[in-house]
Amino acid sequence: MPKSKFEHIYRDLKEKIESEEYPYMELLPSENQLIEVYDCSRNTVRRAIKLLATEGYVQSQHGVGVRSLYRPIHRTNYLIGGIETFKDSAIRNNITTSTHVISFEDIICDQKLAETSGFEVGTPLYYIKKVRCIDNKPVILDINYFNKRIITDLTKEIVEQSCYDYFENELHIDIATSKRLFTVERVTKQDQENLELNDYNCMAVIRGHVFTAGSELFEYTISRHRPDYFAFADTAIRKHV
């Protein structure tokens, strides 16, 4: 059940676009028509359309209307996008997965780690290394640093299930902003020891900083993916300069 009028409109339009009730390259109903359909103000439909545009679903044309840019995607591989958990993504892509924790320690943030992680020196952290398997093949190596001032009573067992289920549903932590840096880097000894790499000598690497709704840095993670199990989709809108 959508909380807000805005969200209702956003979801409804998105669904109609995905189901191709509004097909690729066709115009949606005009803003004025949508105002009547959803019984709301102009600003509210515009907010929904704006969000759909930033997600690449539609594009507004001044003096013309709003056009669908959505085409169904057909990809076999693993796909990430937005702030999505590994599990969500796996379910969405209909893939069987498992997680194996290979290291679970308490550490204190030192000077060197502070520079890359963004945690303050002296912050108590969980340091976790885990291998993620897709279709029983170990293909992703995750290195997590969680802020112990925010995350409490974490166990190996929880990590093997889903960290984010625990954070959100048990600890009621609101995740708000996530910044990521994507690079492609050489395979390390650590990768070779823990993953099945075939002859790949590079990995897709994502370094992520995650903040709570209270603006505390709560997670720093390095996620190393075998190339053939990595893909990332992005939409950019040219700023109206």
Place this chain on the structure above:
Amino acid sequence: MPKSKFEHIYRDLKEKIESEEYPYMELLPSENQLIEVYDCSRNTVRRAIKLLATEGYVQSQHGVGVRSLYRPIHRTNYLIGGIETFKDSAIRNNITTSTHVISFEDIICDQKLAETSGFEVGTPLYYIKKVRCIDNKPVILDINYFNKRIITDLTKEIVEQSCYDYFENELHIDIATSKRLFTVERVTKQDQENLELNDYNCMAVIRGHVFTAGSELFEYTISRHRPDYFAFADTAIRKHV
């Protein structure tokens, strides 16, 4: 000169954040204060803040205020983000670059190309292959398909300068939406023949679909980067479900 009030506020706040006048983790002035400073309505300051939030510069906290999440980045390598041209990016990163066109042909879109590119079968296209050098090292291979119904009179010489300068300043084409898919793929024979790859056996690959403001598909490009000359930054905001 900013066209709109909104843009002025957005730029001014961004500058103050980047110059750390509003430092990392500190609160910006409240919306009501900003209304007075910029002599505008609440919605207008909120639009600016919203955009800064989607770019990872700030985060709003209900009942508290808006906090800066900006920390200066220090990277030596090549960085892309948003819809930025190769040239812009190079200038921003203070790097010398050059472009060498190795193939420039007119083709017609066939069935196979239509599936990946999204152009309709029969669309006349420019097919261009070029190598981009950074610090005189050939490290990026670009394969462009441009819609000839939109792009006219393109020449090898223009491509060697800057396609986008020509498209925007000469042809006055407005670029609006760009969708990209990032993957990491095996080095091909084509890569080996044209680039200096050392012993890397993978490439960072970006496949991009670009639409005009008129919602016409105008470009499909495959851009293959040597791993050590590739990085991409991204910010995601959790949807308030």
Place this chain on the structure above:
DNA sequence: GCCGATTTGTCCGTATGTATC
């Protein structure tokens, strides 16, 4: 624990500008 001040979140209605047809 309660109340009030402050701050952001959501929503509305209206006016004006500008692009398209």
Place this chain on the structure above:
DNA sequence: CGATACATACGGACAAATCGG
């Protein structure tokens, strides 16, 4: 030229979260 459609901006109302007294 007029009708339609999106873009920008204003001002107001109320809700929800936070914090201090």
